[in-house]
Amino acid sequence: MSIDDTRTGAAPAPTGPLSRVDYSERIPNNVNLAGDRRLQRALEGWQPKFLEWWKQLGPALPTKDVYLRTAIAVGRDGWAHFAHVPMDEYRWGIFLAERDPDRKVNFGKHKGEPAWQEVPGEHRADLMRLIVIQGDTEPASVEQQRVLGHTAPSIYDLRNLFQVNVEEGRHLWAMVYLLHAYFGREGREEAEQLLKRNSGDLDAPRILGAFNEATTDWLQFFMFTYFTDRDGKYQLGTLKESAFDPLARTCEFMLKEEAHHMFVGTTGVQRTLERTAELMKEHDTADILPHGGIPLDIIQKYLNFQFSVSMDLFGSEQSTNAGNYYTSGLKGRWMETRRKDDHVLLDATRELRYVEDGQIKTKTVPMLSALNLDLRDEYVADCANGVRRWNQALEDAGLSERLYLPHEGFNRKVGVYAGHHVTPQGEVVDEDAWNARAAEWLPTPEDREKVASLMIPEYEYGKFAGWIAPPKTGINDQPVEFDYVHLADEGLL
Amino acid sequence: MERALTVTFATSPDRYRHWTLHVDGAVATVTLRVDEHGGLVPGYELKMNSYDLGVDIELYDIVQRLRFEHPEVKAVVLTGGLERMFCAGANIRMLAQSTHAWKVNFCKFTNETRNGIEDATEHSGQTWIAALNGTAAGGGYELALACDQIVLVDDGSSAVSLPEVPLLGVLPGTGGLTRVVDKRHVRKDRADLFATKAEGFRGRTAVEWGLVDAAVPRHSFDDEVARRAGEAVAASTRPSDAKGVVLTPLERKDEADAITYPYLSARIDRANRLVEITVSGPADAPPADPAAQGAEYWPLAVTRALDDLILHLRTNELELGIWVLRAVGDPERVLAYDAQLREQAGDWFVNEVRHYYKRTLKRLDVTSRSLIAVIDPGTAFAGLLAELALAADRQYMLEGVYEDRDADAAPATLLLTPSNDGDYPMGNGLSRLESRFWGNDGDLAAVRARLGEPLDAAAAQELGLVTLALDDIDFEEELRIVLEERASLSPDALTGMEANHRFAGPETLETKIFGRLTAWQNWIFIRPNASGPDGALRRYGTGRKGDYDVERV
Numbered sequence A: 001m002s003i004d005d006t007r008t009g010a011a012p013a014p015t016g017p018l019s020r021v022d023y024s025e026r027i028p029n030n031v032n033l034a035g036d037r038r039l040q041r042a043l044e045g046w047q048p049k050f051l052e053w054w055k056q057l058g059p060a061l062p063t064k065d066v067y068l069r070t071a072i073a074v075g076r077d078g079w080a081h082f083a084h085v086p087m088d089e090y091r092w093g094i095f096l097a098e099r100d101p102d103r104k105v106n107f108g109k110h111k112g113e114p115a116w117q118e119v120p121g122e123h124r125a126d127l128m129r130l131i132v133i134q135g136d137t138e139p140a141s142v143e144q145q146r147v148l149g150h151t152a153p154s155i156y157d158l159r160n161l162f163q164v165n166v167e168e169g170r171h172l173w174a175m176v177y178l179l180h181a182y183f184g185r186e187g188r189e190e191a192e193q194l195l196k197r198n199s200g201d202l203d204a205p206r207i208l209g210a211f212n213e214a215t216t217d218w219l220q221f222f223m224f225t226y227f228t229d230r231d232g233k234y235q236l237g238t239l240k241e242s243a244f245d246p247l248a249r250t251c252e253f254m255l256k257e258e259a260h261h262m263f264v265g266t267t268g269v270q271r272t273l274e275r276t277a278e279l280m281k282e283h284d285t286a287d288i289l290p291h292g293g294i295p296l297d298i299i300q301k302y303l304n305f306q307f308s309v310s311m312d313l314f315g316s317e318q319s320t321n322a323g324n325y326y327t328s329g330l331k332g333r334w335m336e337t338r339r340k341d342d343h344v345l346l347d348a349t350r351e352l353r354y355v356e357d358g359q360i361k362t363k364t365v366p367m368l369s370a371l372n373l374d375l376r377d378e379y380v381a382d383c384a385n386g387v388r389r390w391n392q393a394l395e396d397a398g399l400s401e402r403l404y405l406p407h408e409g410f411n412r413k414v415g416v417y418a419g420h421h422v423t424p425q426g427e428v429v430d431e432d433a434w435n436a437r438a439a440e441w442l443p444t445p446e447d448r449e450k451v452a453s454l455m456i457p458e459y460e461y462g463k464f465a466g467w468i469a470p471p472k473t474g475i476n477d478q479p480v481e482f483d484y485v486h487l488a489d490e491g492l493l
Numbered sequence B: 001m002e003r004a005l006t007v008t009f010a011t012s013p014d015r016y017r018h019w020t021l022h023v024d025g026a027v028a029t030v031t032l033r034v035d036e037h038g039g040l041v042p043g044y045e046l047k048m049n050s051y052d053l054g055v056d057i058e059l060y061d062i063v064q065r066l067r068f069e070h071p072e073v074k075a076v077v078l079t080g081g082l083e084r085m086f087c088a089g090a091n092i093r094m095l096a097q098s099t100h101a102w103k104v105n106f107c108k109f110t111n112e113t114r115n116g117i118e119d120a121t122e123h124s125g126q127t128w129i130a131a132l133n134g135t136a137a138g139g140g141y142e143l144a145l146a147c148d149q150i151v152l153v154d155d156g157s158s159a160v161s162l163p164e165v166p167l168l169g170v171l172p173g174t175g176g177l178t179r180v181v182d183k184r185h186v187r188k189d190r191a192d193l194f195a196t197k198a199e200g201f202r203g204r205t206a207v208e209w210g211l212v213d214a215a216v217p218r219h220s221f222d223d224e225v226a227r228r229a230g231e232a233v234a235a236s237t238r239p240s241d242a243k244g245v246v247l248t249p250l251e252r253k254d255e256a257d258a259i260t261y262p263y264l265s266a267r268i269d270r271a272n273r274l275v276e277i278t279v280s281g282p283a284d285a286p287p288a289d290p291a292a293q294g295a296e297y298w299p300l301a302v303t304r305a306l307d308d309l310i311l312h313l314r315t316n317e318l319e320l321g322i323w324v325l326r327a328v329g330d331p332e333r334v335l336a337y338d339a340q341l342r343e344q345a346g347d348w349f350v351n352e353v354r355h356y357y358k359r360t361l362k363r364l365d366v367t368s369r370s371l372i373a374v375i376d377p378g379t380a381f382a383g384l385l386a387e388l389a390l391a392a393d394r395q396y397m398l399e400g401v402y403e404d405r406d407a408d409a410a411p412a413t414l415l416l417t418p419s420n421d422g423d424y425p426m427g428n429g430l431s432r433l434e435s436r437f438w439g440n441d442g443d444l445a446a447v448r449a450r451l452g453e454p455l456d457a458a459a460a461q462e463l464g465l466v467t468l469a470l471d472d473i474d475f476e477e478e479l480r481i482v483l484e485e486r487a488s489l490s491p492d493a494l495t496g497m498e499a500n501h502r503f504a505g506p507e508t509l510e511t512k513i514f515g516r517l518t519a520w521q522n523w524i525f526i527r528p529n530a531s532g533p534d535g536a537l538r539r540y541g542t543g544r545k546g547d548y549d550v551e552r553v
């Protein structure tokens, strides 16, 4: 897997400043691991446990190698290269975005002070908690997606799945690095716990609910990558503003990789829709299951489900913790520095919707108490963009049906809507009404079975399962029919 | 009142303004005659033999000197130098104008001094007798309560009283309420009557209720006191022929952010609001005759310095919320002294040193600062010095050595002896080990089985003697974070939390005074009913009584 392999394709030429990356060590990094023997030892002690975890709970489908992107630098471009790599030899590295020596705290009570290069004792517990929660989600999705390889709709999609998986693994590394480097023994213990909790494990589940739901099929994978990974993107966006500089820089770099995960979700749903629209057109019916496509109403139900559980990940609309994190400088707002306000928010307020007497009402609350909601609103706006784009595909196909985002109160287990029943259209209903119609809004076991019936693997290069349209282009300028994945036993084809 | 001055606790008889000490053979007479204009800070006159911190600092000095400088004194008569008024207690104007912190510190110190008086009676064969030649009101009566016996002049007007509740809206907070019922066994309903009756009780009733031991007419007052002193002298085990040990002035060097004594140093880190306190072990082997070495005797020198430093930091450095405790030196030498203090415990001087060290550790126990012990290579936390580590709220021990700095050093060990298991009991009557392992007899037995054995970090951790044992990869960073974290917490909550954790086990008179009585008093002090503009404490002497918020809380 040398860089001049003709088939590795052209990585973008570096244009930004390049850090010297110590790629010769076992753990590629730009944090001077080689110069910090203590940290190196700590991490090297962790690496075997990580590999063990990857073997047991990483992708189940045996492969020889996969055409993967590997982070090798942190410059503005040219930060990665592509090559066929056996997955368990993937070089999970540690990269922090370039350090700005003049960086200041941009918000909260420490605003204007130099950013922190070490963990202030006052905030250790909170910072560690934030890092552990973020870190817990990264391996969780790998676990949730481990069996999807068996039903991949194409080698191209299989490769994208694996790319997302290895990068989530690297994100775990990134969080573990912070725990090891800055949080002493407690940090190391937490790092081990990140591997001991497992998605869906009754005894030791992952911390957040949505990361214990099984990813049953590829439609859900795309929805997950679109909606749930996007939550991750927004959380990273707030941590990227952190006064704790190593965390900020770590998250900034992770966001680069997340962009690809978003791409997998957006295009995955889009290609599914394109095929659905095509079949609806061709057979002039919404009932396209017999023709090998996923009916639009089932796609909407999947969307409803994944959107609503992802909304829960933002936590309660009103949160003292979120306010404290902000005031203390631990976690900012999305695009904090581009916002035109005082970045302290002591006097700011906003509107909050809530349920009372069977109606959705609005009240004014202190902005500091509602920062989870602030972030969630940004997220919802972003989600709406994707839905618009998907609807364009329906329109282009000449169909009048449209997808929509359900109401923010729909199917919520956390926050002001928890304990209430709100329809996708935003109507508050009682439990009986909800139960009577839930099957119209959320995927039923039968719906999932129907989708599962279509999930036949397609491992022939350049071929695609019947329920999904091929992409326009391949990965890294390679053709769509490129041999992105070499399966372990080609004889199985 | 803003704290305008730095309080110094060092004094000596030639500098007393409020007391006289007269020694006549085996009996010493300590007479209070407060210099009205001798207040420690401006703003009040010390009328009617009322006292402030300055008066009490002198009393503390007297108590200490009687024990060390006067082995021949076996009874101490405490009396007043004014007509008709023994002592009116703490000065009200002083209290009214003081900050909360000042009041609290003042009360704590006076409590400790009164406990010291009881300690002299109980452990030194130096029996204190209160000869109340006039009224003992409030703190005046509380002072008498600290004595073994109270003789009140029966002149038809002199009384003992605790007028704090009815007149000032606060408590008799230097042990008064506690000692009336717990020490003098006054029935609770009578105690209730007594503590709400401003003028108190005289003569016969005072005796009948147990508030005093005797009420005698003026003409036979001196005889009665002398008789009692004589009895105490006869019962005492103190030597008659020993030569006292002079408490020479402390060698103390003050710099901007450092205080240094011969065996103790304090380095102040204001940015992090902490002070690093390092005790040094002895330079030599113990002398054959400790008393002959006098104030230079290492355990005494360390104790005196520690006592002075604790008082100084407590009173003058309110913002240094964390004390980081270390001991350095040769643990073997520490252990040699440790053994001598035990072997020669029957010697009057060694006995005094032991009890003084005990009292100083108790002072540490009731100090409202976070105490963090650090045990790393070169540590001398062994035997009696290990008590400092055990007194701390947390113990951090380095496992191994600092590889980068001194790879060849010997790893730290902790070594416990009977010193840690009964020689220096806490206010709750338990050793620090018993208190640490309260309710965990197995753990206590496991530690007892290892007394005298050097315990490395792993063993100390295993035995539950340290909070955390970490290797050098983590140690310093962990410590930095712990200290920063501590500094970020509410000082009030920490004070309360630490005081609750430090005294596991049974209640005693002392723990009740420092826990129950003090906590209630400190709460009352900040309530408007006492210290608000219309509160009783603030209004006292204006001719108007307090206006109370009548709501019970």
Ligand SMILES: [Fe+2]
Pocket: A138, A167, A168, A171, A232, A258
């Ligand atoms: Fe991620």
Ligand SMILES: [Fe+2]
Pocket: A168, A229, A232, A258, A261
């Ligand atoms: Fe992701």
